[in-house]
Amino acid sequence: MTFTPIDSLYQDACQIIETARSNAVRSVDFCRVQMYWNLGKRIFEEEQQGKERADYGTYLIKNLSTRLKPDYGSGFGPRQLERARAFYRLYPIASALRTQLNWGQYKLLTAIADPDKREYYELESVNNAWTARETERQINSMLYERLLLSNDKENVLAIVFSYIRTAHQGS
Secondary structure, eight states: OOOOHHHHHHHHHHHHHHHHHHHHHHHHHHHHHHHHHHHHHHHHHHHHTTOSSOSSHHHHHHHHHHHHHHHHOGGGSHHHHHHHHHHHHHOOOGGGSOTTOOHHHHHHHHTOOOHHHHHHHHHHHHHTTOOHHHHHHHHHTTHHHHHHHOSOHHHHHHHHHHHHHHHHHHO
């Protein structure tokens, strides 16, 4: 098969379009992360007002949710606003947020109480370009705990990455 200049141009154009689409999705995902971070910060500041514990935090979130949901939908229910506040408390420096992670991944990470475990999954998600579903799979498979207990860490990681490659081929 002979490639013509138009074939080469077509392949380059496809690559440019796919890259732009991927970057746009990542950009939108990170804007959502920033939105929840800013919501969490604002809720935390209003609740705490300089105190260690909030006096009326539960009502504040419930009341805010009641007002936001009609205009913005169910993504602003009390549970989601509580997650946003917890997210801000765990990641108080906006510039330290990882642009490679989406809100789904940050929700999973925020639910992990152990800071070392959370950092492990955060770094692995970034380094291996895991999706939220892959991050969740690894957390649920207790990869961190298996690695800590294993004498053969390389073999455990090889199995994990083989599984990930297989999952990517299937999707």
